[in-house]
Amino acid sequence: MNIKGIQKQLSDFADERDWDQFHNPKNLAMALSVEASELVEIFQWLTPSQAESIMESSEHEHVKEEMADIMIYLIRMADKLNVDLEESVTDKIVKNSKKHPKTD
Amino acid sequence: MNIKGIQKQLSDFADERDWDQFHNPKNLAMALSVEASELVEIFQWLTPSQAESIMESSEHEHVKEEMADIMIYLIRMADKLNVDLEESVTDKIVKNSKKHPKTD
Amino acid sequence: MNIKGIQKQLSDFADERDWDQFHNPKNLAMALSVEASELVEIFQWLTPSQAESIMESSEHEHVKEEMADIMIYLIRMADKLNVDLEESVTDKIVKNSKKHPKTD
C-alpha cells in the first residue's frame, strides 16, 4: 500500500475543504473510534457464523467502506504525528511475539 | 506498506498460538474498536494544544503502539474477509470527494 | 430513577419483539459501545467551548437521545446479569476515593 501517496491525497483533500483546523490528533482519534464502532454495529446482533459470511451478504460494500474509513483516519493521523505506520506495525509484531511465545 | 507480507505474518502468528478460532470478524471488529478506544484514552483529558504536541511527550511510544494495534487488527480482518484495503481506501476517497465537493 | 420499572418495560419490549435471543451480554456490550460512539460523534469536531454550549445548539435533543440509548442498554444489561447498578456505582465511588485521595 502506498501510504505516502494516500497521505498526500488526504492532506490535499483536507486543505481544499479547510478541514485542517479540525484535524488535531485528539479529534482524529475520536473520529477513528467512531468509524470503528460503525464497523462493530454491522456485527452487533449477528451470530459468529452469520459474521463469518458477512461478505456474502448485502452488507459487503458497507463493511469495506467502514474499514476504509478507519484506514483513512489512521493514515491521516500518522501523517499529522509523523508516525511510520509500517515500522510501528513491524515493531509491535516483534513485541507481541515476545509477550505471547509460541505454544508448542 | 507490504500488506500481503504482514497478513502472512499475522496469520502464522495466530496459527502458531491456536488463535484462529477467536478471529471471526465479529470478534476482530470488537478488538479493533477496543484498540481505537485505547488510543482515544491517551487524549481524553488533553486540551487540543496538548494533543498537538503528544509526540514530544512521554506518551509518544504509547501512541505508536496503539496505532499499530489498530492497523494489525484491520489488516487481520482484511485477510479474513478478503478485502483489498488499498482498493477500498482509494474507492472511499473518490466517494468522499463526490460527497464533499471542494469549497472554492 | 426507577430502575426496576424501566427494566420491566425493556424486558417486555424485547419479549414482544422476539429480541431476547439477541440480548446476550456480549451483544449488549457492543450495542452500548456503539451508542457511546454516537454520543462522541456529536462532539468530535467541536472545540471545548462549542462542546460546553451544546445544549443551546440544534443538537440538544440528539444529545439527550444518545444518552438515553446508553442508559437503556446499561439498564438492560444490568437486568440480564443481575447487577444492582446503584450499589455498583456506590461501591465504585468508594473505590475511586481511595485510589484518588483528596488534594488539600
Place this chain on the structure above:
Amino acid sequence: MNIKGIQKQLSDFADERDWDQFHNPKNLAMALSVEASELVEIFQWLTPSQAESIMESSEHEHVKEEMADIMIYLIRMADKLNVDLEESVTDKIVKNSKKHPKTD
C-alpha cells in the same frame, strides 16, 4: 436510583480534586466511550454462551466495575448538561415503541 444524590457526590469529588476543568462534555463523552470499550474488552473473545455465564466467572467484579464507570460518566455528563436522565429514557422508550411496533 438516587441520581441527584450521586450527582452531588460526583460533583464534590471532582471539585475536591480540581478535576472540573477536565469535565467538559466532549471529554466526558470520550471517557464514557473508553469505559464502554473496557466492558466490550471483557467479552471480545468469548462465545455467546461463555458471555451468558460471565457472572459465574472470575470476571464478575470486573463487569460490575466497568458498568459502574459507564454509569458514573453518564450521570456526571447529565449533571453538566442539565439532562434529566429518567425523563430522557422514558421519552426514548416511547419513541422506540413507535419506530418498532409490536410483532403479533
